[in-house]
Amino acid sequence: MTAAHPAPPTVPVPDGLPARFDDALRARCRERRVPALSAAVGRAGEVAWAGAAGWASADAGTAFRIGSITKPMTAVAVLRLAAGGRLGLNDPVGRHLPDAPAPDATVAQLLTHTAGLPAEPPGPWWERHGAGTWEELVGSGVEPLWEPGERHHYSNLGYAVLGRLLEEAHGRSWDAVLHDEVWAPLGMTRTGRTASGDAAVGYAVHPFDAAVLIEPVAAYGAMGPAGEVWSTPTDLVRFGSWLVGAGDGAAGDDVLPLAWRRRMTAPRAVVDDDAPFTTAWGLGVSVQHPAGGGDRRTVGHGGSVPGFTAALRADAATGDVVAVCGSSTAGFGDVSFLLDLLGEPRPVVTAAGGAADPDALALAGTWYWGPTPYTLAPRADGRLELSSPGGRDTVFARSSDGGWVGAEGGYWRGERLRPAGSGTPARALDVGTFHFTRTPYDPATPVPGGVDPAGWRPVPREAPARGGAD
Structure with missing residues (x-):
């Protein structure tokens, strides 16, 4: 059991929805046999609901390892360099990091997983065993699988390269950069490379027996920018709301201007897995449509490392956000089980501003x-x-x-x-x-090609039918 934390500030949701969220979370926890699930829902840039379920209880202040949701945070810090003119998205990464694997790949290709790099670094399963230094990674014999830009291939290794790029640009560790430039300004007080305060224990759940195994928490070294961060669903909702401009304020633009966030969440690379296309990649986030059809488009990321799974999805049109963290290696399934409870997409929520332009x-x-x-x-x-x-x-x-x-x-x-x-x-x-x-082909305006001086004329009545010969 973890200690109780105060509930986060909330905005109202329609009557009955909080109970439905609670029920759905408990049901998913039972169905997937997850020791602990913690979740939050955001509306209009604020936390609208937060809850937890499971025998290994967690609450709104319990930190979970979020795996690859680290990547969009790393991406934001890289895009800050681009927005500030310190690098170009089309720069070969080798211009800024000469010892990078695939030095001819561009910064944008690394962000979109199209740099041609393999999914994992050479050596034993790094997510469970741990990973070494940048120098050890570079010396491990990384070989690209494709030419840069040839196809999408998800790469943890590519984000190790981007993390090292941040360290070289700022002269300090990648997580210190994220703390100072992303987490602290956005009020993500429970997010960090290591857990502060209460932290969930990660388990492997036996598939056929009522038994669990505690998973190791390995140190990821140079691979950290790909998946080492701890966070909470409420912090992730804050990040997701900011990402799509929901409830955004001046501090949000200081982190990364909204125009750059829109570039970040625009689809750039289609995921071709020999199946109908439902997912594309932007600059550090996936862009998804429901596999069965529907209008809802979401942006975000999933994450999994031994003992933990997490998901963050934000509706780009409405600003609705859901985040779920779990303490099971096998995971909890698709996060849409909460997003779907919010119903059909609603009118877009307010972003930075106030009175209409x-x-x-x-x-x-x-x-x-x-x-x-x-x-x-x-x-x-x-x-x-x-x-x-x-x-x-x-x-x-x-x-x-x-x-x-x-x-x-x-x-x-x-x-x-x-x-x-x-x-x-x-x-x-x-x-x-x-x-x-303002009216069809207004002749008082400079209509290209001009307008017939006779103007609109009535359609002639149809001539009466004629019968027989004259």
Whole structure:
């Protein structure tokens, strides 16, 4: 048993949901025979529920090893270097780390697991046995499996390289960098390379007997940036909420600007496992759609090391976040058992900001692309969404020069949206060169190709049927 910790601050959730979360967690714990499960749900950037189950009790303050959820935290620190101009995502890593395996692979390829490196370092099973120093890793004879960029292949080794890159850039250990630049600013007080305070014990559960085996907690050395961190579900919810901009504030942009987080969570590399594509990789996170279909897209990461499994998923549209940590090598299955209880995706939650952007409000309303109506609506996250029943929906975000540029989905991603012609408020928009007007083909605006001077004319009535010969 662990000591009780105070419950984290919460925001309201619909009546009945906390009890359903509790029931679902207890049921999953029994079904998967997990000694301890701890979980949290986030809404609007705050913890909405936290709970625990199992005979090896844990609570909101109990730390678990989170395995590879370490990777997106390492990625954030690397992206801070890129955002600050200290390296480029397309730089060969050997430019900054000459002794790196696969020195011709780019920083972005390491982040997306497309550098061609093997999954694990040479030697015994490092997650249980432990791993050595960077010098020992480099001297172990690492051989790439593919040319950089040829295909996606998940690589723990690649994140050891990124961790070493952080150490060389900052002159201190990778975990000190993460503490100072990620965990502390985001209020992740129970997250670290080692557990502080109460920590869960990791077990292997016998598959056919009511028996457990305590798993060793090995030191990971140079492999630490791939999976050595301890955390709690409530800390992970804070991280996941920040990642997708839910409830984000000024401190969040100080860690990494929202525009960079959107780059981080955009899919870049498809996972081709000879099955239908449901997963892609961004810069340090996986991007998933449900295998059985559905509209919910989540970003996040899973983690497993002997004795522990963890999962973090954030709904990129709504900001809903779930995090689960368990104390079993065999794991607890898909984390969607909690995410699905939140129901269908809801309208997007507020991000940094507050009052609506007056420039965005001035552009809101119905616009016509030729005769086709579109709706341009401000979103609570400060962006503009252009939508139509006919498709080509696109979300536009502020660009560095104060204009609007396509940021998500659809035909106009990367294209500009700007007022066309003169006058305030705008009577026309230029969207990637296409002309939108407040009424169909408004002749008072500079419609490319002009408008028939005769204007709209009625459709002729159908001629009456004629019978027989004259």
